[in-house]
Amino acid sequence: MIVEQIWTANDYRNFNYLIVCPETGEALAIDPLDHEKCLARAKDNGWTITHIVNTHEHFDHIGGNSQVAAATGAKILAHANAKDAIPDLDRGLSAGDVIKVGNTVELEALDTPGHTMSHVCLLSHTETPGLFCGDTLFNAGAGNCHHGGHPSELYDTFSSQLAQLPDTTLIYPGHDYIANNLRFTLDREPDNARAESLLKDVDDQDTNAAMVSTLALEKEINTFFRLTNPTVVARLRERFSDLPDEVDPETVFLKLRELRNDW
Numbered sequence: 286m287i288v289e290q291i292w293t294a295n296d297y298r299n300f301n302y303l304i305v306c307p308e309t310g311e312a313l314a315i316d317p318l319d320h321e322k323c324l325a326r327a328k329d330n331g332w333t334i335t336h337i338v339n340t341h342e343h344f345d346h347i348g349g350n351s352q353v354a355a356a357t358g359a360k361i362l363a364h365a366n367a368k369d370a371i372p373d374l375d376r377g378l379s380a381g382d383v384i385k386v387g388n389t390v391e392l393e394a395l396d397t398p399g400h401t402m403s404h405v406c407l408l409s410h411t412e413t414p415g416l417f418c419g420d421t422l423f424n425a426g427a428g429n430c431h432h433g434g435h436p437s438e439l440y441d442t443f444s445s446q447l448a449q450l451p452d453t454t455l456i457y458p459g460h461d462y463i464a465n466n467l468r469f470t471l472d473r474e475p476d477n478a479r480a481e482s483l484l485k486d487v488d489d490q491d492t493n494a495a496m497v498s499t500l501a502l503e504k505e506i507n508t509f510f511r512l513t514n515p516t517v518v519a520r521l522r523e524r525f526s527d528l529p530d531e532v533d534p535e536t537v538f539l540k541l542r543e544l545r546n547d548w
């Protein structure tokens with residue numbers, strides 16, 4: 286399986302992806318907003334885009350669908366409940382559905398509500414898994430819930446699905462927000478040396494060759510996975526004096542999400 290990350294260089298800092306079967310050259314495009322770059326990258330490499338998957342229904346993820354479909358005849362797939370929000374959806378996805386591309390690529394749909402209520406992440410069936418996580422999980426951060434989402438659903442997605450994946454899982458998010466997110470981690474956890482050193486590495490990174498993190502690294506530097514960390518909890522208590530003595534991870538997550546909204 287070839288993973289081609291495409292930096293759009295737009296104001297929203299989107300990443301698009303092509304997932305390619307190396308045997309047949311057939312490719313699946315994830316959220317191909319920058320249709321020109323996605324089509325050109327496929328053409329340059331002799332790849333044929335046969336599928337489009339939208340992680341969710343926001344415009345910066347579906348905005349290139351019609352151009353890519355018109356140029357290639359690719360089928361459009363997304364969460365089954367996004368059928369009214371995404372024009373010309375060919376196949377609605379449910380949890381556990383597997384998308385096959387060429388002879389070698391298998392991507393499993395995870396039903397991951399929270400950023401929106403019809404969001405899928407894609408997990409590759411490969412020796413080292415890859416997670417294409419749209420706007421659910423970002424490097425060092427979590428998606429917002431302002432546009433059709435719900436924070437407690439996002440917590441459930443993080444705790445019951447994402448945190449349970451193998452630590453080796455490679456993380457491929459829908460946007461490049463890593464530097465800003467690391468600053469939020471350090472605001473919440475100033476003694477996080479790993480986040481501090483990583484920020485130095487990625488602050489001016491080449492987004493055409495962006496660092497790819499793993500779930501293990503996210504658990505070190507992403508405050509939304511560090512819900513029982515003593516510094517995170519103590520700093521939260523300074524902001525929310527009404528927190529109970531025994532604070533549960535969901536409450537910590539929801540308060541962090543609330544703080545991040547205005548940060």
Ligand SMILES: [Zn+2]
Nearest residue numbers: 341343400420
């Ligand atoms: Zn979104």
Ligand SMILES: [Zn+2]
Nearest residue numbers: 343345420459
């Ligand atoms: Zn987005």
